[in-house]
Each structure stands twice: as C-alpha cells, then as structure tokens.
C-alpha cells in the first residue's frame with residue numbers, strides 16, 4: 001500500500017514532506033525486532049523504553065518509512081511526525097487492513113471482572129445461531145477452528161486490525177473482543193467501532209497502572225462514549241452502581257440488563273452447585289434457561305451476554321441454547337475426583353472476584369472451605385491486604401501462597417497480603433513440622449504454590465471444598481523473568497493422586 005493512502009487520515013504536524021514516489025509499504029510494525037524490509041515502523045513512547053530509540057535499528061532492518069512523535073531531521077527514510085503515535089498506529093493499521101471492524105458484527109466487553117466469561121457465553125450463543133464467530137481475549141484468539149493462546153487480553157491496535165482482517169478473510173461474521181482498561185487508555189481499540197459494547201462491573205484492580213479508581217473508571221467509559229457504531233448498543237449490567245451511573249450518562253441505544261425496567265431480566269433463579277437455572281424475561285415473554293456455570297456473578301455474566309446477543313438481533317432460541325452449552329476454562333472449573341472432595345480452580349485475582357467465588361461456594365457446599373491463593377507481582381499492591389481479608393474470612397482454612405510473583409520477592413507479596421487478615425497465623429510451613437499435623441482452621445503461609453496446593457488437598461476430608469484461586473486457565477507461573485510450566489488444574493489432580 002502506498003504510504004500516502006495511510007497518511008491522508010493522519011493529523012500530522014510535520015516534518016519533511018514525503019518525497020515523490022514514496023515507497024509502497026508491505027506491513028506495519030511497532031516493535032523494531034519485527035521489522036522487515038519495505039515496512040512502516042511506528043515509534044511509540046513506552047513505560048520502560050522509548051520506541052524512538054529503536055528507529056536506527058528499524059531502518060537497519062529495512063523500514064521504508066517511520067512514524068514517530070519526536071522531531072527527527074537526520075533519517076535516511078521518510079519520517080512522519082505526529083502528535084500521538086499510538087493513535088497514529090491504530091489509524092494507519094485500520095486503513096492498511098481495510099477497516100475489518102466495519103465488515104463484522106463486533107461486540108466489545110469491558111469491566112473489571114467477567115469479560116472472558118461473557119465472551120465465551122457470546123461465542124456459544126453466536127455458534128448456536130449459526131454464525132461464524134471469532135474471539136479475542138485473555139485465554140486465546142480463536143476462529144475458523146484455530147486457537148492461539150493469548151499474550152494479552154486486548155492486543156496492540158495493529159495486532160487487533162491484523163486479526164480482525166484474518167477473521168474476515170476466513171468468513172467470520174461475528175467477532176467478540178475483551179477490551180481491557182489498558183487497551184482503552186492506550187488507544188488500542190481506536191478504529192474499532194462496536195455494534196454492541198458491554199459493561200460488566202467496576203471494582204478495585206490495576207491501580208498500579210491507573211493510579212485512582214476515578215481514572216480507571218474513566219478509561220472504561222471511553223468504550224461507550226467513543227467506540228460504538230452509529231446506533232451501536234451500550235449493554236449495561238444494572239446490578240452495580242457503576243452500571244447505573246453509566247446507563248444514566250449515555251444517550252442513544254442503551255440496552256440495560258437486570259433491572260426492573262430492563263428489556264432483559266431474570267426470575268425464578270436457582271443457583272446450585274451444578275449450575276444456574278431460571279427464566280429470562282423479555283418483552284416477548286419468559287424463556288426458561290439452564291447453565292452449568294454457577295454463582296450469582298455468572299447470572300450477571302449470562303444476562304450481559306444474552307443482552308448483547310439480543311441487541312444485535314439474535315433469536316432467543318439461540319441464546320437459550322448457547323447459555324446451556326458454554327464452558328469457560330479455569331472459571332469455577334470443577335475437577336472430578338473419587339475422594340468425595342469438591343475441587344475448584346478459579347481465576348479470581350481481585351478482591352471482588354474472590355469474594356464472589358468464595359461466597360458462592362460457602363452457600364453451596366456444606367463441608368469445610370479451604371482456599372489457596374496469592375497475589376500477582378508487579379501489579380496493584382493495594383489489593384493484596386483486601387484479598388487477604390476476604391480469603392481468610394470466607395474460608396475455614398486459607399493457604400496463602402504465590403501467584404505469579406514476576407520481579408517481586410514472593411515473601412514480600414505475602415507480607416502485603418497478611419496484614420489484611422484478622423486472625424492468628426496457625427502454621428508457618430516447614431516440612432519437618434508436618435508431623436504435628438496440618439491445621440484445620442485459620443491461615444497458613446506456604447510460598448511454594450505446588451506445596452500449597454498439595455497440602456491443601458491432602459488436608460481436605462470427604463465433603464470439604466478446595467478452591468485454588470488466581471490463575472485459572474494459566475498454564476505457567478512467572479517467577480522473575482522465567483515462565484515455568486504450571487497448571488493449577490494439573491497440580492490439584494496430582495495432589496489427589498499423591499494423597500492416596
């Protein structure tokens with residue numbers, strides 16, 4: 001594509017006019033390490049390094065044109081200076097890939113918790129409706145029978161446009177995207193116009209990045225204010241105050257779910273250990289449904305997904321069928337065993353998520369509740385004591401361990417969790433003390449996650465529940481800069497075997 005086709009849409013301040021016969025470019029890159037000859041390199045300021053530093057490397061690798069924010073008059077290739085290169089990256093990528101978002105029925109989901117779950121439910125509903133569906137989210141990108149594990153919840157704008165274009169090429173008609181607050185703050189979804197934008201909830205997370213809850217909240221509202229197609233629906237969960245506030249603030253097509261006045265609500269709901277059943281209530285009448293996911297929070301997720309599906313014209317029959325069939329890996333995922341234990345792995349890594357999951361299990365299972373959890377390193381420190389308090393107060397026995405410590409010392413993270421616990425440490429793990437017996441109540445600290453899971457499962461008696469929270473579908477543990485194989489589900493099953 002000729003670079004002048006791309007620059008037409010840019011508001012550039014520049015710099016040198018592009019010379020005659022400006023080169024065709026064959027691809028767009030924002031990371032110099034991926035640059036190949038004849039491509040466009042967009043230099044972006046970063047949190048750790050400044051992408052402008054890599055312009056010489058990009059040119060050495062054959063970049064034909066460079067876009068950036070800083071003045072440069074000494075380059076050997078055309079340079080376009082813009083005020084915001086992240087924005088420019090999103091704009092030129094959409095042009096380069098021929099605006100794939102406009103060729104799809106596109107649904108975006110934001111909120112602190114529930115995005116992945118709502119995406120899986122919608123995928124199942126669209127499949128039941130016979131639509132060729134694509135998904136981009138925390139667990140994977142999947143379409144046309146292919147699935148690739150994700151590195152990010154919402155990729156960089158260039159990668160979003162590339163993936164959407166490949167979806168269009170593969171015949172996908174309906175695409176579902178999780179839209180993280182980072183993505184909104186960093187303009188990754190500029191140039192994506194959504195047919196439906198879904199809001200699940202807002203509770204504490206990511207304060208390391210956003211700084212305050214107000215800034216975090218504002219980053220989320222951008223999806224509804226700026227990124228809907230003309231008459232695109234804002235599908236809003238009214239079960240929380242932020243949902244109500246958002247619905248009040250928006251004009252146009254606002255499709256609320258779950259409140260008395262909503263076009264979609266539920267009634268006669270039964271939440272049981274094996275799932276939820278009840279009825280959807282719409283202006284067309286009542287529609288019985290059943291789902292294998294449990295917990296009130298999953299009822300909210302089901303309503304959000306059903307609302308989004310309705311807002312883009314999906315028939316109720318497909319919605320009911322899709323809700324019956326969906327499964328989300330690592331979200332209250334139940335592990336079968338022959339020891340009479342209730343074993344669950346869940347992705348709760350925020351205070352609200354942990355509270356929802358523990359309160360769900362507390363009411364549904366009669367025996368002791370043992371919860372194994374930690375908190376991620378290099379992430380919001382202020383959620384750690386909150387999670388400690390919640391984890392310990394809902395459980396009979398809380399086993400405090402490591403999540404993904406990343407660059408932090410695991411013991412330091414645990415030191416941030418423990419002050420939130422109102423109670424005495426019942427056991428600091430030392431292998432030689434095991435002969436004293438493993439505690440049945442209180443909290444214990446076992447920094448090694450494998451040992452923590454092993455001892456929690458070994459100490460459980462028939463009828464007890466063990467919840468391993470925080471890492472859900474993850475198949476790795478990040479310790480320092482190493483990404484080691486680790487899957488909570490496999491560890492739980494191994495622990496069941498070794499406890500025989």
Ligand SMILES: CC(=O)N[C@H]1[C@@H](OP(=O)(O)OP(=O)(O)OC[C@H]2O[C@@H](n3ccc(=O)[nH]c3=O)[C@H](O)[C@@H]2O)O[C@H](CO)[C@@H](O)[C@@H]1O[C@H](C)C(=O)N[C@@H](C)C(=O)N[C@H](CCC(=O)O)C(=O)O
Pocket residue numbers: 030031032033043044045046047048049050051052054151152153154155156180181182183186209
């Ligand atoms: C806070 C954040 O989102 N950071 C993202 C941001 O990083 P950054 O601005 O710090 O980039 P940087 O590393 O300083 O580099 C600056 C620029 O130089 C480029 N570079 C760098 C090195 C080099 O040799 N050559 C080169 O060209 C980089 O590609 C980049 O364009 O831009 C990078 C390039 O796109 C992203 O990889 C990076 O995501 C990091 C890995 C990350 O961990 N992000 C997480 C927090 C995130 O976005 N999470 C949300 C989900 C959160 C949730 O809701 O749970 C997500 O959507 O995944």
Ligand SMILES: Nc1ncnc2c1ncn2[C@@H]1O[C@H](COP(=O)(O)OP(=O)(O)OP(=O)(O)O)[C@@H](O)[C@H]1O
Pocket residue numbers: 111112113114115116117118138153178180200201297298300301330331332346347348349352353354356357472
């Ligand atoms: N609607 C909800 N309200 C509160 N908690 C929820 C809700 N849905 C799920 N959860 C909890 O949050 C965890 C994460 O759910 P899910 O993966 O669907 O959210 P997410 O928004 O995609 O998270 P992430 O931003 O980390 O990708 C679940 O394992 C569960 O513990």
Ligand SMILES: N[C@H](CCC[C@H](N)C(=O)O)C(=O)O
Pocket residue numbers: 153349375376377379403404470471
């Ligand atoms: N997308 C979230 C995932 C957190 C998962 C948890 N296991 C952790 O590592 O903190 C984040 O990067 O903050």
Ligand SMILES: [Mg+2]
Pocket residue numbers: 115116117137138139153178
């Ligand atoms: Mg997610």
